[in-house]
Amino acid sequence: MANIKSAKKRIKVTETKTLKNRMVKSALKTTIKKFEVAVEAKNNEEAKALFPSVVKSLDMATTKGVVHKNAAARKKSRLAAKLNAMA
Numbered sequence: 001m002a003n004i005k006s007a008k009k010r011i012k013v014t015e016t017k018t019l020k021n022r023m024v025k026s027a028l029k030t031t032i033k034k035f036e037v038a039v040e041a042k043n044n045e046e047a048k049a050l051f052p053s054v055v056k057s058l059d060m061a062t063t064k065g066v067v068h069k070n071a072a073a074r075k076k077s078r079l080a081a082k083l084n085a086m087a
């Protein structure tokens with residue numbers, strides 16, 4: 001355990017940031033999973049309705065620094081390809 005005051009603060013700050021990042025990442029995974037389930041079930045209307053929310057959550061995660069912008073762009077592109085392949 002750290003003895004120096006600044007090191008103790010760093011530990012606390014890191015824990016809170018980790019929790020926030022985990023929360024954002026978990027919500028992102030949930031929205032992506034809902035979209036992929038709709039695609040697997042060939043439910044075109046539901047998939048089209050969920051796609052904007054997936055893109056929005058990816059953009060939010062990118063803004064917060066949880067996901068790299070190129071990784072988010074790659075995921076959006078692959079999910080859009082899945083959506084287009086259904087049609």
